[in-house]
Amino acid sequence: MDDPQFLIMAAVFLIGGLLFLVVAFVGIKYFNIWLRAFVTRTGIGILQLIGMSLQKVNAMVIVESKIMAVQSGLPPIDTRALSAHYLAQGNVRRVIQSLIVAHRAKIDLDWDTAAAIDLAGRNVLDAVQTSVDPKVIDCPDPRRGSGRTTLDGVAKDGIQLKARARVTVRTNLAQLVGGATEETVIARVGEGIVSAIGSSDSHKDVLANPMLIAKAVLDRSLDSQTAYEIVSIDIADVDVGENVGARLQADQAEADVRVARARAEERRAQAVATEQEMKALTQENRAKVVLAEADVPKAIATAYRSGNLRTKKAIASNGQ
Template sequence: MGLGSISFILIVGLIIIALSVFFTFVPIMLWISALASGVPVGIITLVGMRLRRVIPHRIVNPLIKARKAGLDLTTNQLESHYLAGGNVDRVVDALIAAQRANIPLGFERAAAIDLAGRDVLQAVQMSVNPKVIETPVVAAVAMDGIEVKARARVTVRANIDRLVGGAGEETIIARVGEGIVTTIGSSKTHKDVLENPDSISHTVLNKGLDSGTAFEILSIDIADVDVGKNIGAQLQTDQAEADKRIAQAKAEERRAMAVAQEQEMRARVQEMRAKVVEAEAQVPQAMAEALRTGKLGVMDYMNMQNIMADTEMRGSIGKMGHSHKHSDDKNK
């Protein structure tokens, strides 16, 4: 192979590489598609998107769709929203849906809703086709102590103006549940709620529960109402059981105090008996000492013995008379 042939092959290879890089970096087919759709986008603009790390087809394709729908959008608007982290295709679809439904929605508003984390297309669809939110079972107690369980279906419509900064579905469910509890709790009997479940709907709707939320409540329908437990009777039973336990505890406390006092008295009696025994044990010694020292004469001692014997005899006679009387009473 000659030098000329090698040079030719190198030149062809370099041309192929250059064309590959060119067609990879410059989306010619996308540019042709835009021109065919009547959306003039310059090659320089597409190259600039590449340099700004913007995927061109994510800007051009939504722009073509918007122009075909009659929306006056520019590449700068879509590109700035893309660079901000937004979903350009969803915003354009939402603008087209809003235009078809005669809902006033501008690009800046739609872009703000999208950047706030809301699904702007779903919001537009909910503005046209309201959504039904079903609450979980809410239990409340009427004034007569009977528990009532209710479940509601809330029909809401998205409020475009309050989507940014407005509360979501969880707030609607919580507020409706609070309204149900309030209505049931203010009813005199559970029968009033069962007979007129629509009273819950009227009371809840009059509270303006959709203020500060991203939705507008259209209606609240009570889907199901059931009777639960007799909470009043259960509370009374629990209170009676608690009172019973308190009384038992107090009685046990009094019994323990009585036992402690009895034990204390027994201890005192034992102590007194010990002292008496100790004193009686000292009497003979004292008498012997008195006789020895002459403080007590023999006659005095004999008189004292006679008195003690007489006292003991009288005591014996008294016990015998008492026992005879007790036997007569039993015989009778």
């Protein structure tokens, strides 16, 4: 048992057995997926598959994505870039599918741009499909929280118009990262429609040719700095609402009546106050007269005592 040769042979058999087990384990785990990668000429070797497992990268996702890219004729994409995107919590399959759609539709989109869009939280596949097949947005959209079903504007003649529009947009991939979303497009279009109705001289002009509104809105380039490009704006419906001008005039007339009544009441109150002041002054003057009349007997008595009071008889005798 202590023979060195025997120990060496045992160690060799042990190491060989371990290597056999490792090779068998690797073969069982990675052979099928390596064979698929080899047959489809993706350029992914067995060592790369083992490295993906060590990095906790789903090798099946990477291989299937690489197969889709190769068979679709996409430009070569580095396997390390796919693994890095997977580790960054990106959706590798979706990015590859978006590149395939863009390639078939002859849309200029490379891996870096598509990966950046995906990592930004946008659905890059939906964006590319919208570029190929534009989608229609209702304006206003009652499902987005506002609850409004029409865009209400008032023409210069005072008649309210209720409009509904349908906006056809396609994705602007160059501004998808950092560009404004659908809510911004809907808000801008709604503002433009209301402004166009308000600038119309008569509501009849809008009813006769609703496309005047659409043309006025399109001329304002409302899709700037957004993730979408407005293809067309179609006025789906225009209804006549209230006569806002007449109602405002009636409200103004009622307000003027209230102001006139308030001013008349103010003048009446001032007249009543002046009348009361005059009555008080009259009473004051009467009191002064009474006081003056009370002083007359006193003056007569004083004149009599001082001899200054003369009767008519005395005055007549003095005259003779």
